[in-house]
Amino acid sequence: MENIIEIDGIQVSGDHFIGGKRVSSTERFPNHSPIDGHLIGYVAAGLPEHCNAAIEAAQAAFPAWAALGPDKRREHLHRFADELKAWGEKLARVECEDNGMLYARLKGHQIERCAHNISFFADEALKLKEHRIEGRNAKHHVRFDPAGVCVLITPWNSPMMLTTWKLGPALAAGNTVVIKPPEWAPLTCSMLADVAAAAGMPPGVINVVQGIGATTGAALVADPRVARVSFTGSVPTAKTIAKSTGQNLVPASFELGGKSAFIVLEDADLDRAAQTAALQYRNAGQVCLAGTRILVHSKVADDFVARMQKVVAGLRVGDPRDASTEIGPIIHPRQFDKVAGFVDRARDRGARIVWGGAKHEAGDLYYQPTLISDVDQGDEVVQSEIFGPVLVLQRFDSDDEAASMANGTRYGLAGVVFGSEGRALRVAEQLRTGMVWVNSFFLRDLEAPFGGVRDSGIGREGGQWSFEFFCDMKDVMLPQKPYAPVFAGR
Incomplete structure (x- = not known):
């Protein structure tokens, strides 16, 4: 039986979301509200078999999703963004209870921003196929090819918004994803999978495995079938992830802390x-x-x-x-x-x-x-x-x-x-x-690069920078003039 958690009359699943279905676990962890400390419910803890199943589901969905191309993916993602707005009241109430963020800010700003994160990157991906360079010797068509299965690990301070901030470019690029929500505020990240399903997203494109970072997160980032890992969180955790991804030469993006x-x-x-x-x-x-x-x-x-x-x-x-x-x-x-x-x-x-x-x-x-x-x-x-x-x-x-x-x-x-x-x-x-x-603060545009230096992170998110991370770039070259193979010295 599905593990249902109720918040203000809103039913939220506490189970994983794998291959388009809710999947339970024999292990669960408690989730409390920071508002007054009350127990919200128990959330499924991701075991090795759940991590494996989620990656397998993402792998199985990848070829068809990648083959759709940016135009067809854009249609899916715009429906996703519209559905997200329709779920806005539910998402705002759940995140407020789960995370403690102001309900007024969630309803008045965050929901719209989350939807924009999805629709913006869906539109931005259309530009990728137009990237051409007229060189002296060759015409270059730079392709942004989907990388594969991406693991997205988001923090507890703004879980829903920061998940969509990664999810938008990852999906628009043609990848499939496994989301690992933060254990202190997991519910809206998990709800995003229901929103996507309601919008008609194909099964396996978005998967959610909940759990503790040291176990569930560690298993996901160490899997050699994963093509990208995008992490937002602490410096010590990033260093641990880097050791795992480094073993498999998997590119990782880290948006870490600050002391600005x-x-x-x-x-x-x-x-x-x-x-x-x-x-x-x-x-x-x-x-x-x-x-x-x-x-x-x-x-x-x-x-x-x-x-x-x-x-x-x-x-x-x-x-x-x-x-x-x-x-x-x-x-x-x-x-x-x-x-x-x-x-x-x-x-x-x-x-x-x-x-x-x-x-x-x-x-x-x-x-x-x-x-x-x-x-x-x-x-x-x-x-x-x-x-x-x-x-x-x-x-x-x-x-x-x-x-x-x-x-x-x-x-x-x-x-x-x-x-x-x-x-x-x-x-x-x-x-x-x-x-x-x-003379300002917190002005952001999705076209601009976002990220830090030194212990504040590696890589940039936003605009083309997101796609450069979530894609494998390929240079296809045609000669500028009739080509004749010539051995050196002749």
């Missing part, structure tokens, strides 16, 4: 900068792109902090199902303890807690928006990703010092610079990151 700098120059619009800095607490600080190190010019630091404090004081922490809530819970007790531990150790070492620094009265997994100052560049709160509603304040006296401080961690995902445009652009050019926002 939010730089406020002396001539910045302080009100706009302070309001934007407060946005770094969004999703309870569980955002890899967030500018968690607030670097402010010494001459304006006190003024900036006072303005930011007024904004933060007005933020409402509470139940993410409430439309007036602006900051929800931390996902899991283990993550909550990690966040609180960073703050407690910083306090013990003499750092100043400017505001926050303790559990919020809203519930067990809610933490006060926090700002820590009086820290050194080598302190762990400056160097390590906290992934909670905790920011660190540092001061600088010159633009070069700001850039040096910003570059002074092992991460390099993103950055934010507020100041006069020319000056801010000069600082942005010095930052060793994959992305920099100038």
Whole structure:
């Protein structure tokens, strides 16, 4: 009998989805809501036989899906995107309960973005067949051929959106996939398979195997039949995956953590900068792109902090199902303890807690928006990703010092610079990151490359960069003039 979990009257399967069917497991793991800690239900744990069956199903579906070509696949994927919008209310309610993200944000933004992730790449794939190069000796037709079975591993902080962000280009390129959802928030990733089935997606094109990363995830990425692995998550897990994929020479893409700098120059619009800095607490600080190190010019630091404090004081922490809530819970007790531990150790070492620094009265997994100052560049709160509603304040006296401080961690995902445009652009050019926002934050276009440097990842997602990863590229050449074979020296 299928394992059905009910959330607000919405029935969600807790089983795997393999070859177009729900598949149960003799082993399950508990899934709790971060809103109040209640047990949502038990989710199937992927065993070796489930991983094997999912890869076999994806392999069996691959030839026909790849042979459809980008035009026919586009039709399927647009139906998928339309169906996703139709399921929007259900998906938003389930993800809110499962993950703790604000329901208002899910309904008002995330669902539309998820559908766009699918439809955009379906359209973008049509451009691939037009890639030609007129060389001096040959006419080159560069083919983007489907690679095969792709394993997609997504994180718990935005599971549905980040799954579609990988799923769109993987499917549009002609691949079939096995999704491994995050164990702390697996349900909407699994529901995407039902959405695709309702849209008429062929069986085996999308498969979902739920489970723990160390077992289920490890089995999937180590399988030599897998052609690509796309992972978003932590640096230690990426290193483990890299060892497995390296054994089989399987290309892997890693979008990892960040410790991005939010730089406020002396001539910045302080009100706009302070309001934007407060946005770094969004999703309870569980955002890899967030500018968690607030670097402010010494001459304006006190003024900036006072303005930011007024904004933060007005933020409402509470139940993410409430439309007036602006900051929800931390996902899991283990993550909550990690966040609180960073703050407690910083306090013990003499750092100043400017505001926050303790559990919020809203519930067990809610933490006060926090700002820590009086820290050194080598302190762990400056160097390590906290992934909670905790920011660190540092001061600088010159633009070069700001850039040096910003570059002074092992991460390099993103950055934010507020100041006069020319000056801010000069600082942005010095930052060793994959992305920099100038006088703005979180503006994204799917055509643009997304990814980091150093410990923030390997590879880029978005636009053609996604297809370069999910495809095997082939150069088919025709001579520019009549061809005559000639041996060397003749």
